[in-house]
Amino acid sequence: MDKSENTQKKPLSVFWDEFSRSNILVIILAVFTGIVLGGVLVAFTTNEVYDAFRVSFWNGLGTAIRTAWNTYVSLFTGSVGDPQRISRAFESGDPLAIRRAINPFFESLVQSTPYIFGGLAVALGFRAGLFNIGVEGQIFIGAATGVWAGYALTGLPAFIHIPVAMLFGALGGAIWGFVPGLLKAKTGAHEVIVTIMMNYIAFRLVDWLLKFPMKDPTEFTPKTPWILSTAQLPRFFDTPIRFHLGFFIAVLMAVLVYLLLFKTTWGFELRTVGSNPNAARYAGIKITMATVVAMTLSGALAGMAGANEVLGVNYRLLPAFSSGYGFDSIALALLGKTHPLGVILSSLLFGFLRNGARSMQLAVGVPIDIVSILQAVILAFIAAPAIIRTIYRLREPKHKEDLVTLGSWKG
Amino acid sequence: MSTQTETKTIQISKGILKLERRKRIIMGAVFLVAALFIWLMFVSDLDPGVETRFVMTPGGASAEAPDWVFPTSVYLNIIAGISAMLGAYQIIRGFGKRTYSILALVAIMFIFSFLAWATAGGSTNLAGLLRIMVVRAVPLTLGAMSGILCERAGIINIAIEGMMLTAAFVSTVFASLSGSLIVGLLAGVISGGIMGLIHGFLCIKYKINQIISGTVINIFATGITSYLSSKYIQKVDYQYLNEPGMFPQINVPILSKIPFIGPILFSHNMFVFAMFIFVALLTFLLFKTRWGLRLRSVGEHPKAADTLGINVFKTQYMAVILGGMMAGFGGTYFSLGSSGRFDEVMTAGRGFIGLAAMIFGNWHPVGAMGAGFLFGFFDSLSVRASLLQVNLPSEFLGMAPYLATIIILAGVIGRGHAPAAEGEPYEKE
Numbered sequence: 001m002d003k004s005e006n007t008q009k010k011p012l013s014v015f016w017d018e019f020s021r022s023n024i025l026v027i028i029l030a031v032f033t034g035i036v037l038g039g040v041l042v043a044f045t046t047n048e049v050y051d052a053f054r055v056s057f058w059n060g061l062g063t064a065i066r067t068a069w070n071t072y073v074s075l076f077t078g079s080v081g082d083p084q085r086i087s088r089a090f091e092s093g094d095p096l097a098i099r100r101a102i103n104p105f106f107e108s109l110v111q112s113t114p115y116i117f118g119g120l121a122v123a124l125g126f127r128a129g130l131f132n133i134g135v136e137g138q139i140f141i142g143a144a145t146g147v148w149a150g151y152a153l154t155g156l157p158a159f160i161h162i163p164v165a166m167l168f169g170a171l172g173g174a175i176w177g178f179v180p181g182l183l184k185a186k187t188g189a190h191e192v193i194v195t196i197m198m199n200y201i202a203f204r205l206v207d208w209l210l211k212f213p214m215k216d217p218t219e220f221t222p223k224t225p226w227i228l229s230t231a232q233l234p235r236f237f238d239t240p241i242r243f244h245l246g247f248f249i250a251v252l253m254a255v256l257v258y259l260l261l262f263k264t265t266w267g268f269e270l271r272t273v274g275s276n277p278n279a280a281r282y283a284g285i286k287i288t289m290a291t292v293v294a295m296t297l298s299g300a301l302a303g304m305a306g307a308n309e310v311l312g313v314n315y316r317l318l319p320a321f322s323s324g325y326g327f328d329s330i331a332l333a334l335l336g337k338t339h340p341l342g343v344i345l346s347s348l349l350f351g352f353l354r355n356g357a358r359s360m361q362l363a364v365g366v367p368i369d370i371v372s373i374l375q376a377v378i379l380a381f382i383a384a385p386a387i388i389r390t391i392y393r394l395r396e397p398k399h400k401e402d403l404v405t406l407g408s409w410k411g
Numbered sequence: 412m413s414t415q416t417e418t419k420t421i422q423i424s425k426g427i428l429k430l431e432r433r434k435r436i437i438m439g440a441v442f443l444v445a446a447l448f449i450w451l452m453f454v455s456d457l458d459p460g461v462e463t464r465f466v467m468t469p470g471g472a473s474a475e476a477p478d479w480v481f482p483t484s485v486y487l488n489i490i491a492g493i494s495a496m497l498g499a500y501q502i503i504r505g506f507g508k509r510t511y512s513i514l515a516l517v518a519i520m521f522i523f524s525f526l527a528w529a530t531a532g533g534s535t536n537l538a539g540l541l542r543i544m545v546v547r548a549v550p551l552t553l554g555a556m557s558g559i560l561c562e563r564a565g566i567i568n569i570a571i572e573g574m575m576l577t578a579a580f581v582s583t584v585f586a587s588l589s590g591s592l593i594v595g596l597l598a599g600v601i602s603g604g605i606m607g608l609i610h611g612f613l614c615i616k617y618k619i620n621q622i623i624s625g626t627v628i629n630i631f632a633t634g635i636t637s638y639l640s641s642k643y644i645q646k647v648d649y650q651y652l653n654e655p656g657m658f659p660q661i662n663v664p665i666l667s668k669i670p671f672i673g674p675i676l677f678s679h680n681m682f683v684f685a686m687f688i689f690v691a692l693l694t695f696l697l698f699k700t701r702w703g704l705r706l707r708s709v710g711e712h713p714k715a716a717d718t719l720g721i722n723v724f725k726t727q728y729m730a731v732i733l734g735g736m737m738a739g740f741g742g743t744y745f746s747l748g749s750s751g752r753f754d755e756v757m758t759a760g761r762g763f764i765g766l767a768a769m770i771f772g773n774w775h776p777v778g779a780m781g782a783g784f785l786f787g788f789f790d791s792l793s794v795r796a797s798l799l800q801v802n803l804p805s806e807f808l809g810m811a812p813y814l815a816t817i818i819i820l821a822g823v824i825g826r827g828h829a830p831a832a833e834g835e836p837y838e839k840e
Contacts, residue, residue, distance in 0.1 A: 194821070327626075376630040380613065
């Protein structure tokens with residue numbers, strides 16, 4: 001990591017360097033093993049499999065494999081699209097049919113977008129040795145401030161309104177990240193506990209905002225007004241495809257985070273604080289400052305995830321709108337080895353999984369929660385490469401593999 | 412050389428003294444602010460002649476107590492005065508070891524003042540409020556004790572939530588299938604222990620970062636319970652899997668007949684009594700027995716413990732398994748003690764609040780129970796916020812315990828107090 005600092009390498013090769021050193025095989029095998037175990041679970045919880053086992057063992061095994069296979073096929077078609085349907089749509093030449101056929105792919109990208117923001121937020125924290133478990137709350141606050149800027153600021157042209165609304169979202173999240181960062185730096189209060197508490201405060205605050213100050217007076221249930229059309233992130237296709245500009249903003253953010261972390265002195269200092277606080281202290285790096293700024297930026301990125309959802313997808317804020325993006329972000333940041341490019345890749349994986357799981361639930365009746373199980377298992381394997389190495393009898397690495405360095409409550 | 416170390420030691424001890432003084436002053440300031448707050452926000456807002464009426468019998472209790480009616484502003488003035496005097500003494504001299512008890516006292520007085528102010532001119536069922544408080548404190552305290560068991564042995568446990576959720580699910584299924592609550596309870600406790608074992612396996616054997624290991628368990632527990640729940644027990648065909656029944660209410664003979672206190676403390680299902688017993692038991696075991704000393708020494712200085720012949724890994728495994736079982740017991744409260752069924756994500760973050768209660772309670776079972784009561788009180792208050800005379804949104808009352816945790820964590824606890832070797836995987840040399 002340090003060598004690539006000095007020699008002017010291309011971003012991609014730096015990433016590859018880190019990636020292969022962390023042993024890409026382990027990651028691939030971890031994902032593979034997770035998917036196999038998920039298939040086993042699906043087979044175990046299907047009644048037909050038991051019926052088939054009653055007929056004969058091989059019959060049962062065949063049915064079990066077929067069930068798991070069908071599940072993953074429907075996961076695939078739900079997340080990428082059904083190839084037959086796509087080719088048929090192109091043959092017919094009906095634009096609506098084509099859009100419907102390719103929609104799953106773009107919908108997966110829409111699902112991936114908040115993951116990229118959230119994953120970057122968690123990854124940035126990890127690089128500075130901070131565990132931002134409060135991404136969920138920061139997303140809520142960012143969504144609230146973003147939606148407010150979206151409906152309350154009138155008379156702005158779109159090219160100003162959109163960035164302003166996104167910035168409001170970032171600002172809201174930043175405040176929610178700044179507080180734990182400051183408390184950690186000044187008093188040593190552990191960020192894990194403070195961010196968990198900030199999550200609950202955020203949920204209740206947004207509940208209250210939706211019920212009173214931000215409630216749309218024409219509605220009976222707590223909802224905000226619709227945002228103005230000038231604040232909507234532009235979509236690239238007609239209905240039903242919801243793919244919007246937010247995806248590219250997220251990718252741009254990943255590039256910025258990459259540049260910040262690996263191409264600036266400040267980023268180097270931040271990573272030093274994360275990987276070796278004592279060395280950082282001796283080197284005269286201001287740890288307090290790094291902690292506060294890292295948490296604030298992390299919160300800002302998470303806030304943008306919330307703003308992205310209200311400005312690009314929902315166009316208004318409803319109670320309980322974020323379904324666990326914040327907590328999934330932790331898993332995917334680790335899966336992406338806390339590197340911005342890795343975060344994009346793992347966000348795409350999670351986005352496709354989540355989108356596919358939704359249609360899988362409808363098609364073959366496998367609950368969407370299978371995705372959480374896959375995430376947990378994959379995360380465990382990534383965090384403990386030794387397990388994967390034992391299963392597949394891989395050689396031990398020459399150097400120690402540490403995903404992240406985190407302190408205990410002591411701070 | 413020796414002079415150097417001496418100066419260093421002196422410097423360090425000076426630093427500690429300074430830190431102690433700062434803490435003492437902050438604590439005193441907290442007491443003073445509480446007093447000022449009562450005067451400025453509550454007393455000045457009241458008509459001098461107004462009265463507060465507290466109903467002292469919870470709904471449906473047999474032991475009746477007369478209502479408690481008192482002139483509000485007189486009582487609040489007295490309370491604010493006491494709080495201010497305590498604050499002044501704390502700043503000048505300091506209460507030393509008793510600081511935390513005094514903090515608890517001030518907190519209780521402050522909450523009482525708030526309640527008296529909010530009720531002024533009307534009435535509130537104080538007994539009902541306190542009764543619900545005790546009930547709500549159960550999962551928080553049990554979760555906190557799970558955290559204490561693990562962390563005193565040096566293992567951070569943020570997986571309490573996941574352990575509880577698993578146990579809630581497993582206990583529901585087993586109790587429904589066997590028709591016996593005891594079987595369900597045992598299955599839940601064992602499932603919690605297994606989750607603890609997995610946590611230990613990941614972070615003792617494979618040395619995964621303990622916070623990440625805990626996160627893995629939380630995500631996994633949410634996923635697997637929701638998966639199996641929506642696949643089976645929420646479906647009509649499998650309803651028989653989701654009918655575990657509930658532990659009945661026990662009225663302790665004689666004690667439950669005491670007016671006011673009886674219905675609050677002695678007329679509950681067994682989880683409340685179990686909480687009290689476990690708090691007493693764990694306090695005794697941790698601080699009065701050799702077992703507890705060994706456990707704590709592993710959490711404070713594993714190398715020294717190892718040198719003295721204590722098996723560090725074995726102790727840590729035992730601690731996480733026991734901690735998991737404790738969280739599992741707390742988890743069964745949700746299904747077998749509170750709702751009589753399993754619902755997806757029914758623990759609703761209580762495991763994390765239990766974690767906060769552990770820190771709030773300074774890694775001590777009794778302190779954790781006090782924190783559990785505090786959180787439980789706000790929980791029960793936010794449910795009844797609409798019944799109060801003042802127009803305070805229930806969301807803000809709901810925020811109070813979290814805000815309090817942040818303030819206490821940042822202002823009073825901060826660094827230190829946690830077991831010294833916590834979070835660091837032990838490497839045998």
